[in-house]
Amino acid sequence: MGKIEWAMWANEQALASGLILLTGGIVGVAGQFRGWQFAAYAVAAGVFVCLLEYPRSKRSKGTSVARTGQYCFTVCVKAFGPLTRNYYIRAFLHAAISVPGGFMLATVLGCVCLGIASLIYLAAAIRGEHWEPILPHKETRKPVAESIKNPPQNPPPRPPPEMRRKRVDDLEGAAYDNPISVTANE
Structure with a gap:
């Protein structure tokens, strides 16, 4: 069975919890709840x-798919070097960020989700994972194979090439020798 990449799960969890924390904060500030400073x-x-x-x-594995428009954020995150690349630092940073969110009802859900993301990042760091940027690369085109240039002439199912009957045009002018007629003449 394959090795689980915990950082992938932590990234999705942390992004969702950031959105939840943002939404709860907006609700707390807009509603002028008691302790709205925590919402801000x-x-x-x-x-x-x-x-x-x-x-x-x-x-x-190398099967990464970048998010839409991620390149400019990747450059910014990469610029901070080991501070953003190390998952131990991310785990403790998310744990610290989530604490003030627990003092207000509108932000508690985001706080709990960010705490869970922090634990998943800690698991990823213990397993030795680290953040690696997905940078765009130039795609090199492979030459088109002959089989693609000349598509098949007969419909499927097609027998293997060695079992196919030869066309008369492909035999270079040689006549087809019927093995039955040759043995009958002898």
């Missing part, structure tokens, strides 16, 4: 978490 903090924290978590990391 949650808005800022949610935006920060979303910006940090939007660029996906390259998978160890």
Whole structure:
């Protein structure tokens, strides 16, 4: 069975929790709830978490798919070097960011989700994973094979090439020798 890449799960969890924290903060500030200052903090924290978590990391298998428009965020996150590349730092950063969200009902769900993302990042760090940027690369085109240039002439199912009957045009002017008629003449 394959190895689980915990950072991939942590990234999705943290991005979703950043959006939840942002939404709860907006509700708390707009409603002028008691302790709305915590909601204002949650808005800022949610935006920060979303910006940090939007660029996906390259998978160890190499089957990474970048998010739409992730390149500019990738450059920003990559610029901070080991601070954003190390998952131990991300785990403790998310745990610290989530604490003030627990003091207000509108932001508790985002706080809990970010705490879970922090635990998943800690599991990824313990297993030795780290953030690797997905950078665009120039695609090299392979030459088109002869079989693609000349599509098949007969419909499926097609027998293997060695079992196909030869066309008279392909025999270079040689006549077809019927083995039955040759043995009957002898």
